[in-house]
Amino acid sequence: GESVGLHLPTLSVQEGDNSIINCAYSNSASDYFIWYKQESGKGPQFIIDIRSNMDKRQGQRVTVLLNKTVKHLSLQIAATQPGDSAVYFCAENAGYSTLTFGKGTMLLVSP
Amino acid sequence: DAGITQSPRHKVTETGTPVTLRCHQTENHRYMYWYRQDPGHGLRLIHYSYGVKDTDKGEVSDGYSVSRSKTEDFLLTLESATSSQTSVYFCAISEQLLAGGPSGNNEQFFGPGTRLTVL
Numbered sequence: 001g002e003s004v005g006l007h008l009p010t011l012s013v014q015e016g017d018n019s020i021i022n023c024a025y026s027n028s029a030s031d032y033f034i035w036y037k038q039e040s041g042k043g044p045q046f047i048i049d050i051r052s053n054m055d056k057r058q059g060q061r062v063t064v065l066l067n068k069t070v071k072h073l074s075l076q077i078a079a080t081q082p083g084d085s086a087v088y089f090c091a092e093n094a095g096y097s098t099l100t101f102g103k104g105t106m107l108l109v110s111p
Numbered sequence: 112d113a114g115i116t117q118s119p120r121h122k123v124t125e126t127g128t129p130v131t132l133r134c135h136q137t138e139n140h141r142y143m144y145w146y147r148q149d150p151g152h153g154l155r156l157i158h159y160s161y162g163v164k165d166t167d168k169g170e171v172s173d174g175y176s177v178s179r180s181k182t183e184d185f186l187l188t189l190e191s192a193t194s195s196q197t198s199v200y201f202c203a204i205s206e207q208l209l210a211g212g213p214s215g216n217n218e219q220f221f222g223p224g225t226r227l228t229v230l
Contacts, residue, residue: 034218043201043221044154089153098144098169099219101154 008087010106019077021105023090028071030092034099035064035075038087047075047088077107085109114138115222117202123228130189132225134202136182142205143185144169144219145177147198154201160185192229200225 013019025033031052036044050057050064050073057064063076073090087106091099114137124130134143144159146169156169158177166177174196176188189196202222 041224043203043224045221046218049218091154098156098159103151103153 008104008106010108012108012110013080015080015082015109015111017080019080019084019107019109021075021077021088021107023073023075023102023105025071025073025090025092025102027092027094027100028068030094030100032093033064033066033073034091034093035062035073036089036091036101037084038089038104040086044089080107080109082109082111115202115204115220117200117222117225119225120223121226123230124192125230126193127191130192130227130229132187132200132202132227134185134187134222136185136204138204138206138220139182140204140206140220141182142207143179144203144205145175145185145187146201146203147171147196148201148224149198157187157200192227194229196227197229198227200227 034049035047037047038044048059048062048064050066055066061078065074077084085108087104089104090102093099116135118133142161145157146154147157148154155171157171157175158166158169160166160179163179163182178186201224203219205219
């Protein structure tokens, strides 16, 4: 069937490697950012968020970096596991009540 | 998982027919959202609700209407389905609005999705 993963940029890594997924956002007024993970056939799942008054935030095995100068966001996953294979989206909020989502990156983790 | 269900999970219908998708939550969250997801576009907001009987349009609202008669249910209606509305539809809920909320729980929880095919 049709897949949201078609036509997406893809990052392929080996199990145990560190992964870095990048996102360029569009609105310089955005002050809040979220990373989501979406596994095949499921809804997006919150991973980590960051506000614009920070440039780094760490979670469990994940780190988000924010560079407001170049409007760039990255998600780092340490010791990537096969269960991390999914599509990853960034989303931005520019002070309104809704999010604008990026198109996503597919992460493929080989054992 | 947050208590969000969507029904139906799959539907095939014909052009011109009305379709209603239901989102049901057991979290008592104030805010509810309907998104569609298409290859090459990511998630796009259709409509959202900030309380019972309070709704607003999103980015791609043409051809869709919504209703929220009680906190737990948010309905999305396609009055006359078209092939361009073939998509996967996701409902989401959140406890807070994103703008102006304190740091912390601004998370949107998503439902499992409904795959709609309009022939």
